[in-house]
Amino acid sequence: MIELAPSLLAADLLNLESEIGDMLSRGVTRLHFDVMDAHFVPNLSFSPELCAAVKARFPECRLDVHLMMDNPGKYLKTFAEAGADILTVHQEVLPDARPILDAIKALGVKCGLSVKPATLADTLTKYLDMLDNILIMTVEPGFGGQKFMVDMLDKIRLLRAWGYKGDIAVDGGVTLDNARQITDAGANVLVMGTSFFHAQDRDLVVRSVKELS
Ligand code: DX5
Numbered sequence: 001m002i003e004l005a006p007s008l009l010a011a012d013l014l015n016l017e018s019e020i021g022d023m024l025s026r027g028v029t030r031l032h033f034d035v036m037d038a039h040f041v042p043n044l045s046f047s048p049e050l051c052a053a054v055k056a057r058f059p060e061c062r063l064d065v066h067l068m069m070d071n072p073g074k075y076l077k078t079f080a081e082a083g084a085d086i087l088t089v090h091q092e093v094l095p096d097a098r099p100i101l102d103a104i105k106a107l108g109v110k111c112g113l114s115v116k117p118a119t120l121a122d123t124l125t126k127y128l129d130m131l132d133n134i135l136i137m138t139v140e141p142g143f144g145g146q147k148f149m150v151d152m153l154d155k156i157r158l159l160r161a162w163g164y165k166g167d168i169a170v171d172g173g174v175t176l177d178n179a180r181q182i183t184d185a186g187a188n189v190l191v192m193g194t195s196f197f198h199a200q201d202r203d204l205v206v207r208s209v210k211e212l213s
């Protein structure tokens with residue numbers, strides 16, 4: 001099954017309740033929630049308080065939390081208590097990701113690792129058996145609306161060739177034009193910020209992603 005995960009960063013920030021309600025009404029339940037610390041990436045975004053507010057209002061919404069931060073270990077419990085369903089941390093800030101992945105699992109949350117464009121897929125091999133989610137960045141993290149880096153698809157092919165069976169999500173510049181290429185490479189989760197929340201026809205986006213399955 002190919003899944004769409006709209007990225008909240010591109011939603012109408014003054015109308016989050018109606019934006020998330022609209023997403024759910026279209027049968028889309030996985031919401032990508034970017035957390036930026038202004039150190040790991042040159043931008044700031046969403047807090048645990050917002051995460052908790054979304055979960056309280058929409059318990060059926062599955063919160064796919066992408067922690068773009070230098071020190072994710074410090075915030076795992078906070079985000080788990082705020083209702084995160086998936087916690088994805090960046091490989092680049094973790095000399096050994098195992099303790100953090102174990103800590104996420106111990107909180108009863110699905111665990112993920114993400115790699116920036118310059119980080120090789122090989123750096124993930126030793127964790128494959130414990131990961132629920134791998135998030136392949138196809139732009140430099142920090143901002144929505146950037147151009148998709150097609151070379152990153154090789155990482156997905158490698159991961160599947162190595163036998164990884166969990167979710168592979170792709171984040172950054174994903175559109176209806178490159179979606180088929182991405183899923184053909186072996187990814188099964190499409191994070192879409194601009195392409196979902198700024199779409200003229202959101203139904204068309206949902207339908208088109210469904211047809212990729
Ligand atoms: C970028 C974020 C993305 C972003 C994607 O660092 O991690 O989730 O919202 O936005 P689009 O889909 O517009 O490239």
Ligand code: ZN
Pocket residue numbers: 007032033034066171191
């Ligand atoms: Zn993201």
